[in-house]
Amino acid sequence: xxxxxxxxxxxxxxxxxxxxxxxxxxxxxxxxxxxxxxxxxxxxxxxxxxxxxxxxxxxxxxxxxxxxxxxxxxxxxxxxxxxxxxxxxxxxxxxxxxxxxxxxxxxxxxxxxxxxxxxxxxxxxxxxxxxxxxxxxxxxxxxxxxxxxxxxxxxxxxxxxxxxxxxxxxxxxxxxxxxxxxxxxxxxxxxxxxxxxxxxxxxxxxxxxxxxxxxxxxxxxxxxxxxxxxxxxxxxxxxxxxxxxxxxxxxxxxxxxxxxxxxxxxxxxxxxxxxxxxxxxxxxxxxxxxxxxxxxxxxxxxxxxxxxxxxxxxxxxxxxxxxxxxxxxxxxxxxxxxxxxxxxxxxxxxxxxxxxxxxxxxxxxxxxxxxxxxxxxxxxxxxxxxxxxxxxxxxxxxxxxxxxxxxxxxxxxxxxxxxxxxxxxxxxxxxxxxxxxxxxxxxxxxxxxxxxxxxxxxxxxxxxxxxxxxxxxxxxxxxxxxxxxxxxxxxxxxxxxxxxxxxxxxxxxxxxxxxxxxxxxxxxxxxxxxxxxxxxxxxxxxxxxxx
Amino acid sequence: xxxxxxxxxxxxxxxxxxxxxxxxxxxxxxxxxxxxxxxxxxxxxxxxxxxxxxxxxxxxxxxxxxxxxxxxxxxxxxxxxxxxxxxxxxxxxxxxxxxxxxxxxxxxxxxxxxxxxxxxxxxxxxxxxxxxxxxxxxxxxxxxxxxxxxxxxxxxxxxxxxxxxxxxxxxxxxxxxxxxxxxxxxxxxxxxxxxxxxxxxxxxxxxxxxxxxxxxxxxxxxxxxxxxxxxxxxxxxxxxxxxxxxxxxxxxxxxxxxxxxxxxxxxxxxxxxxxxxxxxxxxxxxxxxxxxxxxxxxxxxxxxxxxxxxxxxxxxxxxxxxxxxxxxxx
Numbered sequence: 001x002x003x004x005x006x007x008x009x010x011x012x013x014x015x016x017x018x019x020x021x022x023x024x025x026x027x028x029x030x031x032x033x034x035x036x037x038x039x040x041x042x043x044x045x046x047x048x049x050x051x052x053x054x055x056x057x058x059x060x061x062x063x064x065x066x067x068x069x070x071x072x073x074x075x076x077x078x079x080x081x082x083x084x085x086x087x088x089x090x091x092x093x094x095x096x097x098x099x100x101x102x103x104x105x106x107x108x109x110x111x112x113x114x115x116x117x118x119x120x121x122x123x124x125x126x127x128x129x130x131x132x133x134x135x136x137x138x139x140x141x142x143x144x145x146x147x148x149x150x151x152x153x154x155x156x157x158x159x160x161x162x163x164x165x166x167x168x169x170x171x172x173x174x175x176x177x178x179x180x181x182x183x184x185x186x187x188x189x190x191x192x193x194x195x196x197x198x199x200x201x202x203x204x205x206x207x208x209x210x211x212x213x214x215x216x217x218x219x220x221x222x223x224x225x226x227x228x229x230x231x232x233x234x235x236x237x238x239x240x241x242x243x244x245x246x247x248x249x250x251x252x253x254x255x256x257x258x259x260x261x262x263x264x265x266x267x268x269x270x271x272x273x274x275x276x277x278x279x280x281x282x283x284x285x286x287x288x289x290x291x292x293x294x295x296x297x298x299x300x301x302x303x304x305x306x307x308x309x310x311x312x313x314x315x316x317x318x319x320x321x322x323x324x325x326x327x328x329x330x331x332x333x334x335x336x337x338x339x340x341x342x343x344x345x346x347x348x349x350x351x352x353x354x355x356x357x358x359x360x361x362x363x364x365x366x367x368x369x370x371x372x373x374x375x376x377x378x379x380x381x382x383x384x385x386x387x388x389x390x391x392x393x394x395x396x397x398x399x400x401x402x403x404x405x406x407x408x409x410x411x412x413x414x415x416x417x418x419x420x421x422x423x424x425x426x427x428x429x430x431x432x433x434x435x436x437x438x439x440x441x442x443x444x445x446x447x448x449x450x451x452x453x454x455x456x457x458x459x460x461x462x463x464x465x466x467x468x469x470x471x472x473x474x475x476x477x478x479x480x481x482x483x484x485x486x487x488x489x490x491x492x493x494x495x496x497x498x499x500x501x502x503x504x505x506x507x508x509x510x511x512x513x514x515x516x517x518x519x520x521x522x523x524x525x526x527x528x529x530x531x532x533x534x535x536x537x538x539x540x541x542x543x544x545x546x547x
Numbered sequence: 548x549x550x551x552x553x554x555x556x557x558x559x560x561x562x563x564x565x566x567x568x569x570x571x572x573x574x575x576x577x578x579x580x581x582x583x584x585x586x587x588x589x590x591x592x593x594x595x596x597x598x599x600x601x602x603x604x605x606x607x608x609x610x611x612x613x614x615x616x617x618x619x620x621x622x623x624x625x626x627x628x629x630x631x632x633x634x635x636x637x638x639x640x641x642x643x644x645x646x647x648x649x650x651x652x653x654x655x656x657x658x659x660x661x662x663x664x665x666x667x668x669x670x671x672x673x674x675x676x677x678x679x680x681x682x683x684x685x686x687x688x689x690x691x692x693x694x695x696x697x698x699x700x701x702x703x704x705x706x707x708x709x710x711x712x713x714x715x716x717x718x719x720x721x722x723x724x725x726x727x728x729x730x731x732x733x734x735x736x737x738x739x740x741x742x743x744x745x746x747x748x749x750x751x752x753x754x755x756x757x758x759x760x761x762x763x764x765x766x767x768x769x770x771x772x773x774x775x776x777x778x779x780x781x782x783x784x785x786x787x788x789x790x791x792x793x794x795x796x797x798x799x800x801x802x803x804x805x806x807x808x809x810x811x812x813x814x815x816x817x818x819x820x821x822x823x824x825x826x827x828x829x830x831x832x833x834x835x836x837x838x839x840x841x842x843x844x845x846x847x848x849x850x851x852x853x854x855x856x857x858x859x860x861x862x863x864x865x866x867x868x869x870x871x872x873x874x875x876x877x
Contacts, residue, residue: 338773370782380766384788390767393784397776450769458773 008074009034009063010181010214011056016068016081026052026238028066033182033214038205040217040225040246042261043235045438049218052235055081057094072097072181093165095122101170103187105167109159116155119143119174126178142173165196169203176207183207183215189224193325193494195538201228220467222265223497223539226250234258259521264472266497284315286349287455287488288337293346297338301510306332307343308512314505316455319482319489321503321520323496323535329512330492334458337490338370339363351455365401368394371449371487375461377441381433387444388429391415394451418447421484422477439470446477450485457482460492475501496539500524508532597864602858607850611670621649623661625668625824630659636839644842652846655829662843666850668824673854676739677806683744684805685751685798689790692755697763697782707756710749718746719811726817735820739812740819743805751797755790762789792869799862803855810851825850 009032016029026048029502033039035140055066072082078140080093096127102108109118119139130138136155143151146169159167168188175183185204189197205228215376217228225246232249234257253259295307307329314320322330335341336348347532348355350366358366374380381390392415399405406414416426422443433441441460449457459478463471466545479502482489491502499506499520506524507517508531516529517522527533618624618689632645639645643652644662652662695706722742729738762768768785776784812818813827821828826847833844 021733101591138702215855340769340772364775364777366775367773372770374766374770374772380770382767382785382788385784393771393776397771397774397780400777400780401775473550 007034011070011072013052013056013069013070016052016055016066016070017063018055018067018217020205022065024238025064028095029235029238029240031216031233031240031243033216034231035181035212035214036208037231038208038217038229039231039233040219040229040448041233041235042219042222042225043422044261044469046218047235048238049235050186053186053216053218054100056088056182057098057100057184058085059094059100066282067316068248074409078212091125095180096126096178097179097180097182099178099183101168101171101175101183101185101188101535103190105164105171106159106191107243108171109167111159114156115162115170119170119177122174131355139173140178142177143170145176146170146173148173163196164192165200168192168196168200172200172203172207176211176213179211181212181214183213184218185215186218187220188217190219190221194496195325195534197224198227198538204228220472222261222468234261249510262471264469265494266472266501284318286313287316288312288314288490289347289349290333290337291347291349293334293336293348295341295343295345306512310509310512310514312507312514312517314488316488317482317486318505319503320489320505320507321491321493322507322509323499324509327511328509330494330509331460332512333342333509334372334490334492337456338372338458339367361401364397368398368401368452369455370400371452371454371457373442373445373449373457373459373462375464377438377445377465378433380445381441383433385432386429387424387431387436388412388415390433390444391418391429391447391451394448398452414451418451421450421481422447423473437470438472442466442470442474443477446474446481450481451486453485454487457487457489458492459489461494462491463498464493464495471498478502496524496535508535529532551633571629584729592868594864594867596860597868600857600859600864603853604861607670607674607854607857610667610808614664614667614671617667618664619663621651621663623650625660625666626822628658628660629654632659633657635643638836638839644840646842647823653840653842655832655843656659656840662829662846665829666826666846669829669847670734670850670854672819673806673809673851676736676743676809677802679740680743680747680805680809681798681802683740684747684801685794687744687748688751689755689794691748692752692791693759693786694754695781696756696759697778697786703756706752711753713746713749719815721746722812723815723817731820735818735823739809739818743808747801747805751794751801754793754797758790758793759786762786765789780818792866795869796862796866799858799865803858806851806854806858838843 001446008426011033013032014030016026017024018026029048029052031039031041041049041053051064055064056070063102066081066083068081069079072078072080078089084091088344109115116139119142120135123135123138127135127138141156143154148154148166148169154162154166154170162170172183172185172188175185176274183204188204189200192200199206201224204215207213217224219225229246229304232242232246233240234255236250236255236257236494241362242249242253242258250262251259253262290310290312293307293310294305296305298304300501310329310333312320322333336343337350339348339350339358342356351369353366355363355366381387392411395403395406395411395414414427419426419429424440424443424447428436428440433444436444445462457478462478463474466474475498478489478491481487489502503520504521505517508515508523508529510531516523516527516532523532524536527536556681629650632639632641632650632654633656634640639654639656639659641647641653644656645659646653650661650663652666654661656666691706691710695703695710725742726735726738762785765785768781771781771785809818810825810827810830813825814831816828816831818827819825829847830844833840833847837844
């Protein structure tokens with residue numbers, strides 16, 4: 001454990017305060033990193049965890065005011081946070097002694113350069129004496145170290161030819177290529193699928209052990225902390241509020257904020273005798289029925305099917321969770337059900353109507369009985385209109401579809417009522433989307449979706465861009481509203497962890513095919529398909545007794 | 548997370564620049580902070596480009612509007628000749644092409660017409676034709692771009708091919724040929740407005756079409772579609788507000804181009820007919836006298852340069868001010 005006092009820390013950080021425009025963002029932050037250990041810095045968006053860590057590599061925003069000390073090993077003469085460091089020692093530090101892994105592997109690489117060249121670049125800076133051949137060998141060696149298959153092929157590949165997980169491995173290879181003693185990984189798995197996430201975390205663990213690296217993982221996800229870290233610092237509003245070994249933090253959290261973070265983590269309980277998830281009334285009449293639906297985005301005959309022979313059923317008032325990895329076709333199903341896409345084969349019935357057969361006003365009327373909640377709460381609202389307008393928009397649409405005309409007073413009242421329903425202060429109605437937090441915006445999206453009392457709500461990853469404590473509140477809201485409004489819900493997610501909280505039934509989708517479906521408790525307790533089991537294994541499960 | 552806005556200091560490490568704004572609600576700075584936001588908004592609207600652009604453009608608008616007033620003050624108009632001010636070989640005598648209390652910019656060689664009057668009345672012609680033709684091309688461009696962008700398939704194909712044809716059209720040759728064909732009884736300024744207006748729209752239309760295509764794919768447009776909104780509703784509430792900032796900027800930046808085109812056509816002798824004053828024709832005249840009377844070239848030339856510069860500044864300033872996301876990270 002990292003608390004082992006006999007070991008020398010590789011990096012000691014103390015009294016770090018960072019401010020912008022005179023407003024402090026972090027206060028007196030301290031942490032130590034030990035060789036062979038993964039340390040996690042956990043906190044929500046805006047808690048200052050990333051700025052603190054990035055300041056070490058001098059990757060903080062240039063206008064930040066940084067004060068404090070950070071010493072490498074026992075060398076207390078060189079404060080690496082010193083702003084007067086010259087360019088040469090800065091370069092030696094960055095990449096040489098501290099390697100950095102970023103969150104979005106897809107956008108962190110130059111799309112026009114081969115990956116080999118990009119990894120080689122940092123060798124040219126840090127080890128200029130190497131010959132071309134030696135450099136290539138070093139890169140291939142690093143690719144092997146991060147367990148990339150066919151290093152030779154990846155050396156000459158461009159970023160678009162690799163998957164997100166593979167690119168993240170390349171980025172890790174880039175971070176370790178100059179044999180640094182410290183790696184800072186900023187949300188290294190947030191952009192990845194859950195199965196890929198597990199593999200990347202295992203890789204980091206292996207590297208820490210084999211190379212005696214001190215790794216700092218910055219994350220908001222307690223699941224990641226549990227999987228990978230040995231020591232944890234919890235950060236809230238720019239302060240370290242609690243620290244301790246992972247076991248300590250998870251078994252005996254002392255600070256209320258830590259307890260809140262832990263409570264908010266969706267618990268996946270798989271024992272068959274667990275309390276039953278909201279019971280599914282399978283006798284409920286089908287509201288949505290998909291029969292043998294196949295869809296291809298291309299008109300060529302041999303084109304790959306985005307959806308292959310999908311049959312689904314959502315009963316009135318029930319929630320069906322659709323789970324799968326990115327690219328599996330989850331969102332496509334949402335689009336088919338909401339009538340944005342027409343499948344080439346199969347039938348889609350919504351409340352007995354076939355959307356494909358409708359046109360013009362009839363189609364629009366059918367659509368108005370469907371509510372849609374988007375993943376990205378900021379792009380789902382018209383940026384130039386107020387929140388109040390966005391919530392009132394469905395009412396405007398309903399009027400144009402022949403609904404009763406409302407006076408602006410009545411409309412305002414409806415908006416107020418809806419805002420109260422979703423837990424928003426009606427005073428926010430005159431605000432613009434960018435003035436709200438992500439959680440508030442998502443509530444606006446929900447208010448808009450339920451404004452016409454829909455029979456069906458389609459929620460496409462509604463919480464995946466939210467902090468975990470906010471996620472919990474939004475999920476709670478969706479559940480309470482369902483009891484009140486009685487809508488059926490298609491809940492699209494990649495996170496098996498939250499399925500139990502919201503859904504009655506579960507369908508697992510892989511490469512455009514449904515591999516398994518049934519009631520949530522049944523599928524989680526007795527997964528029949530191998531892929532469901534992989535997903536279950538990969539989702540971070542916090543199980544104290546197993547550790 | 549506040550690093551979502553971080554700019555790596557070096558390019559040697561993988562940059563995360565494309566992450567800006569990728570995490571909704573992630574930055575503490577998006578929390579309502581009305582005082583700071585108001586201050587930022589003020590500073591956006593007070594950028595040097597915007598201020599100077601407005602000053603320069605207003606100056607020329609005033610110059611054009613007040614041209615008759617100046618005539619009352621100085622007693623000059625752009626038609627009256629003052630041959631008594633010309634020396635040997637018809638060049639104005641005195642400093643700077645005959646600058647005096649009565650002739651602020653001097654007089655022209657050969658005929659001795661007051662240059663200040665030419666510049667101020669020329670401003671009426673230049674700005675008038677520039678603004679009017681831009682209004683025509685902007686409205687056409689907006690309507691055609693919206694339709695082409697929102698209705699894919701046949702409508703888009705037809706409109707886009709029309710744009711291509713107009714783009715490929717040799718505008719200058721067409722304008723010259725037209726001026727030869729159209730009887731001289733047809734008012735020239737109107738002809739120029741129509742020619743410049745009807746050839747100016749494809750650029751705007753293409754821009755509007757492209758922007759409409761991206762706005763149609765936005766989540767909020769999908770949201771409206773799923774609500775059951777009609778195409779009219781979506782165009783009106785979802786697409787059009789998103790086009791406006793771009794359209795305003797595009798329009799402001801298009802005006803100097805039109806003014807330049809008018810000057811160019813007049814320079815070539817197919818624009819405004821004499822004796823109506825025009826910067827382009829004055830410049831074309833002055834080129835012959837540039838060595839003996841450089842000021843005759845410099846005054847209308849500076850006017851053309853400044854008004855173009857002013858509109859460009861204004862357009863740049865507007866484009867910064869209208870995008871709330873710009874400048875926030877600086």
